Amino acid sequence: MIAALIGLPLVGATVLLLGGRRTNAWGHFLAVAMSAGSFLLGAFLFIQMVGKSEEEREVGQHLFDWIAVGAFQIPFGLHLDQLSIVFVLLITGVGTLIHIYSIGYMEHDPNRRRFFAYLNLFVAAMLLLVLADNYFLLYVGWEGVGLASYLLISFYQQKPSAATAGKKAFIVNRVGDVGLSLAIILMFVTFGTVTFEGVNAAAESGSPSTITWIGLALLLAACGKSAQFPLQSWLLDAMEGPTPVSALIHAATMVTAGVYLIVRAHAIFDLSETARTAVVIVGAITLLLGAFIGTAKDDIKKGLAGSTMSQIGYMVLAAGLGPVGYVFAIFHLLTHGMFKAGLFLGAGSVMHGMHDDVNMRHYGALRIMMKITYATFGLGFLAIIGVPPFAGFWSKDEIIYVAFSQSLIIGLATLLGAGVTAFYMTRMMAMTFFGEARWEDDVHPHESPAVMTIPMIVLALGSVFGGMAMLFVGDIEHWLEPVTGFAKPEHSVSHSVLIPITLAVVLGGALFAWLRYGRRPVPVVAPTDVRFLTRAARADAYGDALNEAAFMRPGQYLTRSLTWFDSKAIDGLVSGLAASIGGLSARAQRLQNGYARSYAVTMLGGAVLIALILLLVRL
Amino acid sequence: MNGESVVFWVSGTFAVVGALGMVVSKKAVHSALWVAFAMINIAVLYFTLEAPFLGTTQIIVYTGAVMMLFLFVLMIVGVDSSDSLLETIKGQRLLAALFALTFGGVVVASIASTLASPSAGLAIANAGYGGHLKAIAYLVFGQYLFAFEVLSALLITAALGAMVLAHNERWAPRKTQDQLQRERTMGNHVTPLPAPGVMARNNSVDTPALLPDGSTSIDSLPNAFRGEGKVAKPNSIEEAGK
Amino acid sequence: MNPNNYLILAAILFTIGVYGVLVRRNAIIVFMSVELMLNAANLAFVAAARNTGTLDGLVVAFFVMVVAAAEVVVGLAIIVTIFRTRRSASIDEASLMKY
Numbered sequence: 001m002i003a004a005l006i007g008l009p010l011v012g013a014t015v016l017l018l019g020g021r022r023t024n025a026w027g028h029f030l031a032v033a034m035s036a037g038s039f040l041l042g043a044f045l046f047i048q049m050v051g052k053s054e055e056e057r058e059v060g061q062h063l064f065d066w067i068a069v070g071a072f073q074i075p076f077g078l079h080l081d082q083l084s085i086v087f088v089l090l091i092t093g094v095g096t097l098i099h100i101y102s103i104g105y106m107e108h109d110p111n112r113r114r115f116f117a118y119l120n121l122f123v124a125a126m127l128l129l130v131l132a133d134n135y136f137l138l139y140v141g142w143e144g145v146g147l148a149s150y151l152l153i154s155f156y157q158q159k160p161s162a163a164t165a166g167k168k169a170f171i172v173n174r175v176g177d178v179g180l181s182l183a184i185i186l187m188f189v190t191f192g193t194v195t196f197e198g199v200n201a202a203a204e205s206g207s208p209s210t211i212t213w214i215g216l217a218l219l220l221a222a223c224g225k226s227a228q229f230p231l232q233s234w235l236l237d238a239m240e241g242p243t244p245v246s247a248l249i250h251a252a253t254m255v256t257a258g259v260y261l262i263v264r265a266h267a268i269f270d271l272s273e274t275a276r277t278a279v280v281i282v283g284a285i286t287l288l289l290g291a292f293i294g295t296a297k298d299d300i301k302k303g304l305a306g307s308t309m310s311q312i313g314y315m316v317l318a319a320g321l322g323p324v325g326y327v328f329a330i331f332h333l334l335t336h337g338m339f340k341a342g343l344f345l346g347a348g349s350v351m352h353g354m355h356d357d358v359n360m361r362h363y364g365a366l367r368i369m370m371k372i373t374y375a376t377f378g379l380g381f382l383a384i385i386g387v388p389p390f391a392g393f394w395s396k397d398e399i400i401y402v403a404f405s406q407s408l409i410i411g412l413a414t415l416l417g418a419g420v421t422a423f424y425m426t427r428m429m430a431m432t433f434f435g436e437a438r439w440e441d442d443v444h445p446h447e448s449p450a451v452m453t454i455p456m457i458v459l460a461l462g463s464v465f466g467g468m469a470m471l472f473v474g475d476i477e478h479w480l481e482p483v484t485g486f487a488k489p490e491h492s493v494s495h496s497v498l499i500p501i502t503l504a505v506v507l508g509g510a511l512f513a514w515l516r517y518g519r520r521p522v523p524v525v526a527p528t529d530v531r532f533l534t535r536a537a538r539a540d541a542y543g544d545a546l547n548e549a550a551f552m553r554p555g556q557y558l559t560r561s562l563t564w565f566d567s568k569a570i571d572g573l574v575s576g577l578a579a580s581i582g583g584l585s586a587r588a589q590r591l592q593n594g595y596a597r598s599y600a601v602t603m604l605g606g607a608v609l610i611a612l613i614l615l616l617v618r619l
Numbered sequence: 620m621n622g623e624s625v626v627f628w629v630s631g632t633f634a635v636v637g638a639l640g641m642v643v644s645k646k647a648v649h650s651a652l653w654v655a656f657a658m659i660n661i662a663v664l665y666f667t668l669e670a671p672f673l674g675t676t677q678i679i680v681y682t683g684a685v686m687m688l689f690l691f692v693l694m695i696v697g698v699d700s701s702d703s704l705l706e707t708i709k710g711q712r713l714l715a716a717l718f719a720l721t722f723g724g725v726v727v728a729s730i731a732s733t734l735a736s737p738s739a740g741l742a743i744a745n746a747g748y749g750g751h752l753k754a755i756a757y758l759v760f761g762q763y764l765f766a767f768e769v770l771s772a773l774l775i776t777a778a779l780g781a782m783v784l785a786h787n788e789r790w791a792p793r794k795t796q797d798q799l800q801r802e803r804t805m806g807n808h809v810t811p812l813p814a815p816g817v818m819a820r821n822n823s824v825d826t827p828a829l830l831p832d833g834s835t836s837i838d839s840l841p842n843a844f845r846g847e848g849k850v851a852k853p854n855s856i857e858e859a860g861k
Numbered sequence: 862m863n864p865n866n867y868l869i870l871a872a873i874l875f876t877i878g879v880y881g882v883l884v885r886r887n888a889i890i891v892f893m894s895v896e897l898m899l900n901a902a903n904l905a906f907v908a909a910a911r912n913t914g915t916l917d918g919l920v921v922a923f924f925v926m927v928v929a930a931a932e933v934v935v936g937l938a939i940i941v942t943i944f945r946t947r948r949s950a951s952i953d954e955a956s957l958m959k960y
Contacts, residue, residue, distance in 0.1 A: 594959030595708055598950050600883055604718045611725045618729075624862045629883075638877040638897055647889050654893045657874070661900050668907045673926075677903075682927050685896065685933050692937045693889060696950045706884065707863045707953060715883035723876030728923045738864040740913030749913065758920045771928045777931035784938035845943075855873050 001046065002061045002078040002131060005088060008038045009124040014217075016117035022434030024113050028106075031116035032099045036085040039092035042540055045084050051570045054482055057082055060133055067488060071192060075616015079133030079196065083483040086330065086476075087130040089208065090337045094252035095123045097455035101345050102244040104452035105352060109242075115155060117250065122148035134195040135184045138264075138381035142180060142225065142257065146173045149254050154239040165237035172234040173419025180261075186210065200267040200302055215268050218261060219282065226258025226312050231287040233544050235309055239358075243348030250308040251341035256333050259312065262319040263326050268482055269469070270322060279320030280406075286326060286528055287313030291420035295427065296538045298526055299358045300347045304340070304426050307384065310417060311336050317414065319398045326484035327400050327477050331470065332395035333596055338466045339391055340385035342459035346377035349452055350432060352446040360431040361524050367433040369445040374433050376460035381429050385422040385465035385506050391467030413507055422509030438524050496545045517538035537546075575587040626667045634660040647693050655686045659678040672755050695824060731749055813839040867908030877921035888940045892933070909927045919957045 012034030016027045023030070049057045058081040066076040074580075090339040099119060125144025131139040146169075154166025182271065188196050188209050191202040203211065222228065227235035235255070239246055249255060262269065262279060269276050290309025311332070318329035351358060353370055366375040383390035386397060390489045396418060404411030447453070470476045478485055526538075536542060591598075636658025643649040658665050658681045665674035704711045741751070748754035759767055792801075803809075816822035818829035828839035837845055874897060881894030903922040910918025944950050 589960040592960045593708075594956030595711075595885070596955070597711060597883055598708055601714050601718060603710060604715070604722065604879060604883065608718050608722045608725065610723060613731075615725055615729050621862070627862065627866060627870075631866075634870065635873055635877070638874050638881075641890070641893055641897065642877060642885065647887055650890045650893055654897060657897065658900060661874075661904055662929045664870075664904060665907055668874070670907050670922075673903075673919055673922055674906060676926060679928055681896070681900070685930060688933060688937060689889060689891050689893065691864040692941060694890065695941060696944050704887070707886070708898070715880055715939055719876050719880040722879065723872060726872040726876070727869050730865055731867065735863050735865045738912050739917065740910055741914060743938070744916050746916055754916050755881075755919060755923070758916055763924075766924060766958065770924055771930075774927065774931050781934045784935070784942050800939050828954070845944060854923065856904040 001041070002080050003036050003060070003063060003188065005041055005045075005092075006078075006124050008034045008041070009120040009127070012120040013117045013124060016113055016120065023115075025112035028099075028103050028116045032096065032103065033100045033122045034120055035092060038123070038127070039089070039096045040086065042088040042092050045080065046089060049080075049082070049085055057417050060410075061277045072188070074134060074136045074194065077133040077195075078131045079195075080081065080131060082479050083260075083263065083330065084130050086334060086480075086583060087256070088127060088230040089391050090256075090334055091123060091126050091130070091252045093169055093340045094121075094459070095248060097284075097458055098244045098252070098341065098345070101247075101452050101455040103349070104449045105244055105348055106242065107258070109156070110330065115152075115242070117246075118148055118151045118155070122152065122248060122253055126257070129257055134185060134193075135199070136194050137181075137311035138261070139177075139180055139184060142221075143177065145254055145257060146177070147224070149173075149238070149249060154244040155241055155245065159240065162240040165240040169238050170233040172231050173224045173486070176221045176231055179217045179220025179222075179224065180448070183214050183221060184212045190214070199265075203267040203271055209266055212272040212274045212387075214274045214618065215265075216249075216278060218265050219279055221273065222261050222279075222280060223314065224258075225261070226307055227286075228253045228258065228282050228316055229289055231294070232286060232309055233547055234287065234359060236302050236305050237382030239305055239366070240301070241490065243301065243344060243347065247344035247348070247464070248303070250344060250354060251337040252496050254478045255308060255312050255317075257327055259315045259319055259333055260495060260565075260596040262316065263330060263484055265328055267394050268433075269320070276320050276322055280317050280410060281320075283313045283315070283317030283320055283399060284410055286310070288413060288420070289313075289418045290418050291424065292536075293422040295420060296534045297424075298360050300350065300360050300363075300428065300432065301344075304343055304347060305423060307421065307424065308340060310421060311340065311384070314396065314399050315416065317410065317492060318574045321406050323401055323485040323487040324405065324489045325399070325564070327486050328395060328402060329482050330480060330484070331476050332392075332399055333465050334470060334476075335391035335395045335463075335603075337385070338459055338462035341381040342376055342456055342463050343384065345452070345459065346373050346380060346458045348375040349448040349456065350377075350413060352448050352452070354439070355443050357440065357443065360428065361522060361526060362437070362438055362443075363432045363438040364435045364522065365433070365611075366568075367443055370433075370447050372447060375458065376453075377428065377433070379460040380463050381425050383467075385425050385510065386418055388501065388503075389464075389468055389507070391463050395493075397499060397502060400502055401495060402489050404498065419505040419509035422506040424511045426510040426513035427517045430514060431522055434518050435522055438522065455480045458459055484607065564573040626663065630660040630663040631669075633657070634664070643704075647696075648690070651686055651689045651693060654689075655682045658682050658686065669745075669751075672752055762843050808838070815839045815841070864908065864912045866918045868905055871905035874898075874904065886953050887953045888943070888952045889937075891952060892936055896929060896933070899925060916923065926950070 009031075012031050016023055017028060019027070058079075060080070061078045063076045063078065065073070081375065099116070102115065106115055109115065125141050126143070129138055129141030129145060132141055150166045150170040153169050154163045156162040157166075184194055187199055190206045191199055193199060193202065199223050206214075220231075223231045238249060241249075265488040269279065286309050289309075290306045290313055292306075294303050294306030294310065297306060315329040315332050316323035316337070318332065350363065350366060350370065350373060352365075353373075354363065378422065379390070383392040386393040388394075400411065400414045400418065403414045480486065591602075634657045636764065637655075637660060641650040641657070644653055658677060662674045662677040662682070663675055665671070666847030720737045745754050746753045748757050813828040813830075815824045815828055817828045818831075819826050819835075824841060825844045827835040827837060832834050878894045878896075878901060881897065882891050885891050885894065902906035903925050906918040906922040906925070910916060910922075940950060945957065947954060
């Protein structure tokens with residue numbers, strides 16, 4: 001049953017990729033069916049799980065022994081528990097909606113079949129990642145996600161920028177993968193096992209420094225996959241892919257993997273204060289950095305990408321706070337999955353109506369032309385900035401609350417992040433749907449077809465009710481507690497104080513943005529006489545420049561000097577040696593002069609030598 | 620100084636002189652004679668060393684058979700440019716002298732440095748078999764029988780090998796008596812063919828006879844030496860000797 | 862008389878033979894030098910046999926003579942064959958096998 005969850009989309013991807021052009025006509029329906037089937041199966045398993053008592057909810061499925069070399073035993077085992085199932089529902093649910101949406105969005109693309117095959121592959125890899133029962137198998141899913149993201153980001157491979165963006169995502173992810181492989185190696189060396197169960201049980205036995213190193217390696221892995229500082233640079237470029245891909249990467253798959261990894265490895269992080277602190281710091285930096293980048297982007301998708309960075313930063317920060325935060329990290333991940341998918345699909349819908357123009361300065365007043373998109377995007381907007389009772393409010397508010405309980409600075413950072421979030425989202429709303437029309441001449445905005453709007457409506461409903469449903473109906477804190485552990489923060493600012501303050505900050509940010517972009521006309525061309533901070537935000541906070549200066553150029557110098565060393569010193573040594581031996585041989589071969597008498601002299605010389613040695617030895 | 624010493628010093632000196640004579644002689648024939656001389660002196664030393672059988676064999680086999688075989692081959696080969704004592708390989712003579720002297724010096728020094736015990740003599744050993752010749756016979760046909768048989772096989776093989784090496788394929792069918800008779804009486808040469816080397820400066824069989832007009836006569840050579848490029852010039856020995 | 866004198870004489874003869882092999886170019890003389898070396902070795906065998914009072918050295922010397930005879934037969938045949946084709950008995954002229 002569990003294997004079928006992964007199997008269905010995998011079969012879809014295989015059929016579509018191997019089937020070739022024969023499957024062009026119905027391939028996208030197959031992909032949607034596979035994804036939807038996986039979702040229905042997940043829902044069935046979820047209902048089954050709800051029906052069981054708490055102890056029986058965790059089920060495993062051992063498929064076969066994958067690697068068995070001496071002490072190195074890796075089973076190919078799947079594992080479904082309360083944490084996995086919510087991920088399964090998110091991945092397949094949101095994934096299915098995105099599949100449906102893509103039918104409309106990719107209607108005129110000649111490579112639609114390939115696109116859907118990759119989407120199915122993406123879903124399958126992500127499911128494998130969350131269903132694996134050991135770190136090694138998780139690594140397989142992890143790499144599968146990396147591969148699928150590479151294929152999808154560079155889907156418009158004829159565009160050099162898309163190809164580059166795909167490569168960039170792949171390479172930056174490799175850096176994180178090194179962290180994961182190091183962590184797995186360390187785990188095996190320290191505990192002798194890499195299964196979740198085994199590592200959780202044995203975690204206490206590791207030395208504190210080893211545990212810390214494992215935690216830091218896992219954090220590096222999470223940074224790569226979840227686009228956390230300092231490995232965030234690929235995420236903004238990843239917008240080169242088709243918009244449904246962005247939605248999938250940002251909401252349901254890929255970036256959530258890092259958060260999942262940290263929560264899954266909670267046994268490690270519970271034991272290491274240092275690793276947890278590092279996680280919190282990374283989360284806080286990313287949360288502010290992403291929000292900061294989001295404030296200055298005119299590209300609607302890049303603005304949303306900055307927002308994703310920021311929101312994932314929230315989750316990582318929450319996960320780093322330990323047992324008080326794991327649950328809320330997952331909670332925020334789920335709500336974020338809904339509203340961010342909705343926002344991205346909305347952005348895609350807008351682009352669809354605007355001839356694939358992404359520049360918000362060419363939008364304006366679209367609320368009249370695109371009523372459904374406006375409504376769904378607006379609901380997502382209310383959810384992300386955290387207006388009660390929308391989904392984002394419940395999860396984000398809890399994270400801010402927990403953050404304040406741990407440290408004032410971290411709490412203030414999350415609060416500031418909330419304000420900036422409100423600012424850039426309001427700016428986006430104002431520039432896109434309000435103000436006066438700044439469309440290009442030949443653009444005629446129109447609403448998208450139903451196949452695209454229906455998923456948006458569903459996701460908008462999730463943005464509205466998802467938070468409340470999970471918190472009050474699903475009781476997510478206690479649902480996840482058996483897996484992640486849960487603790488009430490000991491002392492914090494009370495909710496009754498914090499909520500008004502948060503709302504005030506959010507309102508302030510929104511109002512500021514409205515005054516700047518809603519009330520005043522927005523220039524069609526981005527002004528250039530801006531302050532340093534704006535310039536920095538437009539340049540992705542100089543993340544690429546930093547990477548280039550810190551890694552690319554020294555790397556190039558290193559490569560160049562190594563090449564020089566190789567060609568001059570190593571080759572010189574080798575060919576010099578060869579030349580000298582050759583020269584020596586050319587001289588030595590003169591001894592081979594063909595005269596028997598010469599050889600006889602040589603033999604006599606040898607005989608003399610032996611005689612002398614014998615004489616000397618005897619004496 | 621007893622008789623043995625006298626014989627040793629005289630024959631030993633002669634042997635060394637003979638050996639040196641072989642090395643320094645310009646002509647191969649002289650070298651062969653010098654070697655024969657040295658070998659006879661060695662045979663004499665064998666007699667003084669209580670080995671009359673070996674001494675006799677030495678004279679018969681070496682000086683009698685082997686050295687005469689050498690002379691026989693010399694007759695075929697004749698005088699050659701290789702008889703020159705000029706050295707052609709750079710440094711050969713110097714190195715040879717150096718190594719030979721060192722080698723000889725080392726061996727002589729090591730022999731001389733050993734303490735010599737008085738010679739045991741062969742009288743007792745011979746007595747065990749009832750005489751010297753009997754003793755040798757007992758050993759050769761008894762203890763060393765296998766080696767002896769192997770040596771006989773070696774000798775036969777060597778004889779066969781020499782025959783194979785010296786054998787020449789026949790290119791034309793053997794002439795009948797009738798043909799030979801016709802050639803002799805009706806051919807160009809009624810008289811016998813000239814002997815090789817006649818009037819030439821060198822009388823070996825490979826040197827063609829000189830005719831009165833100064834040209835050479837191929838007819839004077841055995842068939843084996845008649846091939847293209849094989850025929851020596853009548854004055855080749857003079858050129859070689861320079 | 863010192864029995865070692867025979868051995869020293871053998872060594873001297875042997876060395877002269879070696880020198881002859883090295884400096885003479887006529888294959889026949891080289892061959893004679895080899896024979897001289899064999900004789901020197903025989904002399905050493907015979908002298909040693911007498912010194913130790915055993916007869917085995919004599920037998921070995923006898924065998925050496927037989928081997929030498931066989932060797933001379935084959936060797937001279939080879940020299941004649943070479944001479945037939947190259948018109949020379951110089952061992953320096955047979956120097957094709959070189960670099």
